[in-house]
Structures are given as structure tokens and as C-alpha cells.
Amino acid sequence: MRYVSTRGRAPVLPFEEAMLTGLARDGGLYLPETVPRMTADEIAALAGLSYEDAAFRVMRPFVGESFGDDEFRRIIGRAYAGFRHAARAPLVQLGPNHFLLELFHGPTLAFKDFAMQLIGQLFQVALERAGRRVTIVGATSGDTGSAAIEAFRGLPNVDVFILYPHGRVSDIQRRQMTTPEDANVHALALDGDFDDCQARLKDMFNDFAFRDEVGLAGVNSINWARVLAQVVYYFTSATSLGAPHRAVDFTVPTGNFGDIFAGSIARAMGLPVGRLVVATNQNDILHRCLATGRYDTDGVKPSISPSMDIQVSSNFERALFEAYGRDGAAVTQLMDELKAHGGFAVSQGALQALREVYASGRVSEDETRATIRDALAASGELLCPHSAVGVRVAEAHLSDRPMVTLATAHPAKFPDAVEQAAGIRPALPPHMEGIMTRPERVTRVPNDLAALEALVRERRRA
């Protein structure tokens, strides 16, 4: 199994190298050269398996020679051992034909644990074997950073630096990043918004001298291994609801497009997915793009679902690559236009291809709050604001197929917004008690590449 860049000008890499690198050297994102297909019988056989066994069968073909079978099984076992639900990704029913996939039972209470816990284990095994060290730098709107820190803290071959927008993450999100005591963890509060964090991260990756000097590795949602880990729960939930014998729709609260893109991989592998519905908050660039064909950035508006407050959705590049028939030159041109003019037009053919897979909807702040209130009354489910955005959009897309809405975070991660909407303050699970009183460790940093690089050089362990 080999991986190619969406811009078509980076070296083709095996799984392990694509994972350790993150972003391709031509600025593109890695994708498998061909997506392996599963037969209907193989898909049917997933029903009833443990999450770990299903994960092994779904992901195995993508990993190629990089990990042995037994090694990969052990890695998967360790990755999900810290989850606090035996099913890992349980389904609950919200209403007729509408189901919620609870992806928040991992250690940091957001779906990002599914991917991050796995790549923490994959990195450790791969680096130890090669006698290598890496410096992980990540940008976060809140949940990626805490999930990355939780996955990599204390690992001997890794330093982890996380950039988050100062003052724009919830108290709990911030404390999850600033309270771990491990010496290899560095939380950096950047003066800017999430797009600034993401832009400086990209700048570091494009500074090849720096990149090679510190052994830079990326674990943002552009990392292919993260997308891959997220493919699994599309299979486990759909087979629970009758796939491959019937098709299932999914609605996904979307920001950087990683989670929903994983659904398109499941579909390409042969899982009968009817529609993948993109749910956005008021930062609706993806919804506008699917509606009009114009992808135009226009500033981030802070919302009560902050993990979706973005204007540049990095994994969308992968969907564009597929929609343009895997034409790396065409994707390069679009990304150059985005950089120069803040937007681009998707061709008619590509827009049609996108619409065959994706539908979309946008939800206002008031609608999000109303949905939290209504869902509690209708089904007793207390939704986080991101999941509420998903549920609201899903309700507008219900059909005769089962609809699965991805619940991307635990309500207790966003207690103020949930309390304001529903009048109930969600309690933190017992394992997180104490987080509000532990001392914090964080460095405030300017939105400046040179200053950031100097800090990483100085702080990383030799």
C-alpha cells in the first residue's frame, strides 16, 4: 500500500512514512494510491465483533508492510484500552430511524481520541524500532490538542508542542492541555485565532531546514493515519444497523473535514453509505461551497461549538482531489488561488462529483441551543453543542434509510453552553475530577514564525 500526495509532486510513501511525516513536502495531503475494497460478505462479518477486531479488519489493508499482524493487533488493543465504554463507540436512538453515535468515551471526551490514541501507539512502535525521535507540533481549536497531549505524554521518543488560540478554547479544553506534568508536553497559547495557529504550523512544515533539524511530525487531522482510524466507526455503526444489506446515512459536525472524509473512504471501500451530510455552525464555508461552488474564506466567527470555528478546512483538499479525478495539478492551482485571493471556484464537474457524496446544512447559534433543549426533552440525551449542530442538520435530511449522527464530544466539555441551553450543568466523569484545580503550565506566544521556531528548538529534548 503506497500513499500519494493531493498535489502530485511529493514522493510516494509507505504507510509508516506517510504517518510520521503528516503533511507532504509539496504542501499536499497523503491518500492511498488505491482504496482497498471489502466484499459484502466481509462487511457483514464485522457485525457483532468487538470494536478492536473490527478495527483490525478495516484498517489492516491500509497499513501494508509497516506493521505485522500481531503487532498491529496489540497496538489497537492498547489504543482503546483507556476508553470508558465496552462498545467504544456505542449507538443510542434519538427518534424514529435517527441514531446517535457516541464518540466521546475516550480519555479526553471527544472523538479525536479514536485517532490520536491509535497514532500515539503507532508512533511509539515505529520510532522505537527505527531508533528515531520526532517533534510533534500541532494546532488546535481545542480538542485535537488535548487528545494529542493525552496520547503522546510521557512517550520517550516524542516531544509534543500544541498551539491553541489564546482565550478561545473552553476552560476544560485548556486545562486538559496545560495540566499534564510530563516534561515532553508543551502547551503554547498563541495570540491569534485557530486559522493563525494552523497557518504558522503549515509555515513550520514548509521551512524544510527547520523541519529536518527538529524531526517535525504532524498529527493534525491532515495526518492520513488519523483519517484511517476514523473509518472504523462508520463500519461498526452501519453494520449494527443492517449494512451491508441496507444503506445508512451519516451526518457529521464538521470543521476540518477529517471525520466526514473518513466516511467517504468507508463508502469507497464498499460500505453502503447513502449520503454524508456536512453539518456546520455559522462558520459555514463548506455549506456555502457545496451550495454555490464558491469556496470563499471570510473570517472566523467565534461560536458555542468552537471546535468547528474554522474558515479553511484542510481535509477538504482530499475531497477536491477525488472530485477532480485525482488531478494533483488542478488541486495545486486551487490551493494557490486560495492563498493568493482567499477563495476559488470549484468546476461544474467537480461540484457535481462532490454533491453525489455530500449534502450539507448550516445551523445558527439559537438553533443549536434549541436543539440541545429539544433533544433532552425528546430522548433524555444531553448533547454537546457540536453534536447538536449535527442533530439539527440530520433532522432536515431524514429519509427511509437509518440516519446516524456523530456525537463528537461529551457535553461536560462545554458546560457553560449546555447549561445555558438546557438548564442542566453536565457533570464531568469521575476520572476528570481534579482538573479544575491542578496547576497550569503554558507559554504565551506571538503569532510569529521565527519566535515559534526558536521556542521549539530551545524546549525540545535533544
Ligand SMILES: *Cc1c(COP(=O)(O)O)cnc(C)c1O
Ligand atoms: C474536531 C471536532 C469537530 C470537527 O471535526 P473535523 O474532523 O475537523 O471536521 C467536531 N466536533 C468536535 C467536538 C471536535 O473536536
